[in-house]
Amino acid sequence: MSNALPVLAEVRRGPIVESWHHGVIVICDPDGQIISSYGDAELRTSTRSTIKPIQALPLVTSGAADHYQLTPRELAVACASHEGEPIHTETAARMLRRVGLDESALRCGPQAPYSVETARQLERDGLPFNQLHNNCSGKHAGMLVTAVHRGLDIEDYVAPSHPVQREIMKMLARLGDLEETLPTAIDGCSAPTFAVPLRSLAVAAARLANACSDQGAQVVLEAGVAAAARRLVNAMTAHPEMVGGTKGRFDTDLMRAARGKLFAKVGAEAVYSVGVLPSERFPRGLGLSFKMEDGSYRGLAPTVVETLRQIGVLDEAEANELITYYRPVIENRRGMLVGEVRAIFDLRFNQP
């Protein structure tokens, strides 16, 4: 199984290659065709947080986002794996308040905020972290708002049989050209996660991006879903700090460097999705998915940036803005530069 996945990144220490990271890269168009792939595009792995924009679709298609007048920042945090900074926790709390709920309604479980500064501040203030600090609290707030709006049970909204979760699986199947019943497991935040081929993740990202086409251009998704996708993608690209954090987060900094050209979303176990919005170069948009086979993040950002550079989505200057992610260096305990992580593949990508 997966013996044949190629090396995407290597870890060097002086003249020695110490470790290797294998994986898969898939690039699809919104029709579902693979434009380029490196490794097995049919490899099935769990979606984890890469599908948060898809998990947020019912929040908009149900009419809940309109009814409760959710702001773009609220929609962005619904698509986030956030740092648990005050901008994130307060936004998620506000979403809950709009439907008369509070932190106790969440079922994501408490998590220390990723943000070291926020964690230290909580400690200084003698406050415990809570479910709002969980990096998925925005997603869960969005699920709860949807459930309340639709008059559904809110006690066990994370159960795979709950109508909100069934709707999400249906959306994912629709966007990824998949059977409607997907292998399901329990995510770190207790919501369902699904096993899908990487091709499907790339196609889904392509279709979300394609929904941002100018008026008149050919949009693949039906109007309602396309409008919801456009609204969520626009929220993510307008507020990248809500999707990751104010600093030190690859998703956020990639979207900042790309200046509206793409949306990006990481998932646990080093799965990744990028949607390239329609442009002169890629008139209908593109979708990319990535999976590091070992589930570690070390080779992931170098792989993502190198891919986007090779296919011409990021130019050299933009890639260089991301240099600490793109070409991480290894320092030892005396601060000597002793090694580096480097993407080492050549996609031989021919523009469609």
Next chain:
Amino acid sequence: MSNALPVLAEVRRGPIVESWHHGVIVICDPDGQIISSYGDAELRTSTRSTIKPIQALPLVTSGAADHYQLTPRELAVACASHEGEPIHTETAARMLRRVGLDESALRCGPQAPYSVETARQLERDGLPFNQLHNNCSGKHAGMLVTAVHRGLDIEDYVAPSHPVQREIMKMLARLGDLEETLPTAIDGCSAPTFAVPLRSLAVAAARLANACSDQGAQVVLEAGVAAAARRLVNAMTAHPEMVGGTKGRFDTDLMRAARGKLFAKVGAEAVYSVGVLPSERFPRGLGLSFKMEDGSYRGLAPTVVETLRQIGVLDEAEANELITYYRPVIENRRGMLVGEVRAIFDLRFNQP
């Protein structure tokens, strides 16, 4: 390169396999023959901290250990990647005092102690961590004691050209059946690290173990090196808490569970060595080396324990004492059991 390495461990979440860890397992006898291997035994990777017992050999062969009357606990900490607990820092400091030096003579750099309790205690006491807390401080203290005893420069004892480092490379080459000049890089602690095939790491471990043979049995190494090896291995197995820490460290707990049957040493980037001491089952001793290709530790302990179980070094009861390392479970943020890491190989090992 290394495309063909097999999967050693997989990460499951419910019915979904999320990630895979590839790697190499090599088992050698003290004559240098491969008894069994899984993956490419000739894969070259850096030795990192797996060779600390070899890096400590000159401390004994030079006569320094005798001259300064080093205790087994001091010899064990010279072979350690320790937690920076008081038992480790005080022992390393005492070694330095015996040659009239203190913490400032170290060139390993300061490192926060791995031990969370020690780190918290330092914070409570308003004390900074220093070079003694570096997990390699025992090794460095041993190098300094050797240098002082031999009347060598102590300013730059970590330079690859320093006689102590040249002696270590020579020892490694001798124990691993290698050319005397090895590709060299700088380790996290600023000492040299070397690129060697995994076969050599296994052979070297077998020879260190073989040196512990009873009187009269055939010992491969020349008498002086064998006596030094025996003294270091006995120190490690008698004081496993000095090699790792008082709790939560795989090296230590593996040696405790094995009750003197083996010595074990981890290295950064998930390289690992085990020496199985001569016994009725393996009269001349065995050496094992492991490398997880991606450099992550998640699949390493399950692989090491499963290997030792399959070849009959650990019985079921001993493997079960190590269950938290052997079969780690994945819990989510609400404490639900959602996945597991599992070694999945079959060595088909036939006892020599």
